[in-house]
Amino acid sequence: MSTPQALDELLRQLSSRTRRDAGPAPDPRTLIDWLGRQLGAEAALVDGAGTVEAATARFPPELLGGLRPVLARLSGGQLGAAASQAGAFHVRCEALGREVPRPVLVVAGPRPLTREALALTSHAGALVEVVRRARRADGLTLRYQRAAARVRLAVLAALMTGEPTLARRMTAGAVPPLLDAERLRVHLLRCPPADRGRIIDAHEDESGYHGPGLLVRCPVYDDHLICLLPPDHDAGGADGGPAAPLRALVRDNPDYALGISAAVPLPATAQAYDQARHALAVACHTSERVADYHGRPPLAGLLPRRQAHAWAYAFLEPISAAPRLTLDITSLALHFPRSGVARLLDVSRNTVTAHLGRVQDALGLDLQDPRGRAELALALAISDLPPPGGGTVAEPPPAPSLDGLLSTEAAVTWAHAFLQPLRSGTDGAVRQTLRAWIEAGADAQRTARDLGISRTTVRARLRTAEQLLQRTLLTPGPGTHDLVHAFRIAGRAP
Structure with a gap:
């Protein structure tokens, strides 16, 4: 086979493999094996440290021992190519690329390479370097995507604990547009777990965010995708973010459902998340599989404010000096199972259990009992409300009992x-x-x-x-x- 024909075949194989994989760049091993078959020789790709990255099945590794000085000069940029003989093998070494230390393509056969074989080796080596760079770029892209996902999850965790300022600090200056908004809605999409990554990737921009909003894999429920979006962007449009596409996904996929919260201030993200969960429960029972939250006013806001604050203050006083992590874990544990809190805050489940144990002991509650959890949740909800009298200092009334309240x-x-x-x-x-x-x-x-x-x-x-x-x-x-x-x-x- 002539050199042009061989190169045509190589490019066809490379193109076919890329289309078939529809993912990362092909493995250099594919090109090394192909080159060995074309030349009737053994071939290997040796990295700058002298380690074999890929080789044909019968390449003699002991051959490299005598080539160390030559490989070092090739890798360091002092030589471009070299030929030698090692026992029965005629060896050709060629450095690839310009970035030092350079990888080296080694070809060993029973006879010296012809001019056509040398040209084919050089062309194949150039393609090997292109593939290596493509795979390195794929790896960098994957690491960037994972880092961006961790940042988005950290922003969600900070917002869920009522800390938008902390969320801004976590972004190290690359603040997502969402954090410049005053209010947001939570869109909670139920979909097959494997679909979440595809949806996130489809809307991710160069900054690692999603236009005006954020899409985050729920760290607790594998079939939930959380979308945070300012209210003035959640109708879709040119810069409307992923809200409209999420609705379209639900329309076109019978296994999808979408719950949408009311608009709330950023520090009330946890409240919006709960609303979206309630709306999702409704959406799962409707033909459209999309539901907006239309709930009743929360109980905490209907109670007499001064008496409610007095009760909540007395109830929570035993944990008023607790560390912030304890309070964050306690608040999140009222929304998620303990394993979910651990994943959301990136701590161990034992750490979550230990903090909740201290809260239980201090308050005299059993947080495994829904009645104890409900009392604590009500006290925390009341404590988050503005104080009575517009914040003016007044003598608090005696704390009533919960039944009285x-x-x-x-x-x-x-x-x-x-x-x-x-x-x-x-x-x-x-x-x-x-x-x-x-x-x-x-x-x-x-x-x-x-x-x-x-x-x-x-x-x-x-x-x-x-x-x-x-x-x-x-x-x-x-x-x-x-x-x-x-x-x-x-x-x-x-």
């Missing part, structure tokens, strides 16, 4: 409105199951045993309740907290 007319009205769908939408079995589920610590297996029904029936009734109440119950979070408070209030109200 929840006996107000506004709280009773809220509870009856919350539970109303259970009265009008079922025969009472769902309501009975929900009560038993709370008493059993939100454990479906214990609930099934207490009621004498199957665990499958319990979970089916919980899914029905999610649809009726428009709240997420099957995963930890505010949906369960609201249910606990509503039952507590309704049980004591006339």
Whole structure:
């Protein structure tokens, strides 16, 4: 085969392999094997440190021992090529590229290379160097993408703990446009886990962000993709970010669903995330599979402000001096399982358990019990509200009991409105199951045993309740907290 024909075949093979892989650049080993077959010789690619990167199957590694001085000069740039004989082998060495230390292509055969074989070796060596550079570029791109994903996850974690200023510092000056907005919405997409990376890559810009928004793989639930977007960009358009494409994905894929929060200030990202989770629970039961959050006002904002603040202050006082990490872990643990909190904050699960154990001991609560979690969540929600009287200093009233605080007319009205769908939408079995589920610590297996029904029936009734109440119950979070408070209030109200 002539040199032009051989080169044509090489390029065809290289092009075919690239199209077939549709991914990283081909392995240099492919080119080394091809060259060995064309020349009827053995070939190897040796890096600047003298290590064999790729070689034909029968290349004699002991051959390199006597070539060390020549390889060093070639790699260091003192020589471009060299020929020698080692025993029965005629050896040709050629340095590749210009960047020192240079890799060296070594060809060893039973006879010297012809002029055509030398030309073919040089051309193949040039392609080997191109492939090496392409693979190095692929590696750099992959590392950059992973680093960008870590930054996006860190920004999400900071926003979830109410720290937009900390989120800005994490970006080291390359601040995403989202952090310059005053408010945001959370779009929560449920999709097959394998699709998340493809969606993120399709919208990632040169800065590692997604136009005006951020797309983040949920570190807790493998089938959730979190999109944070300013409200004035979430309708789509030329610079509208990924919101419109997310809706289009849901429309075109029956396995997708999308929940969208209300617009909230950046420090309230955790609240928006919870809203998006509730909306997603609703979306999964609608034909469009897209739902916006239209929830009722939160209970914390309906309670008499001065009395509520007095109760929350007294309740939280034992952990008021706790380290910030303890408070962040505690807050996130009310939204996610402990393993999810560990992944979100990049700490061990044992660290999460230890911090929560100290909080439990200080407050005298069992945070495995949904009732204890609901009390803590309410206290934290109240403490986040603006103080009564516009921030003016006043003597706080005596701290009421929680039952006293929840006996107000506004709280009773809220509870009856919350539970109303259970009265009008079922025969009472769902309501009975929900009560038993709370008493059993939100454990479906214990609930099934207490009621004498199957665990499958319990979970089916919980899914029905999610649809009726428009709240997420099957995963930890505010949906369960609201249910606990509503039952507590309704049980004591006339």
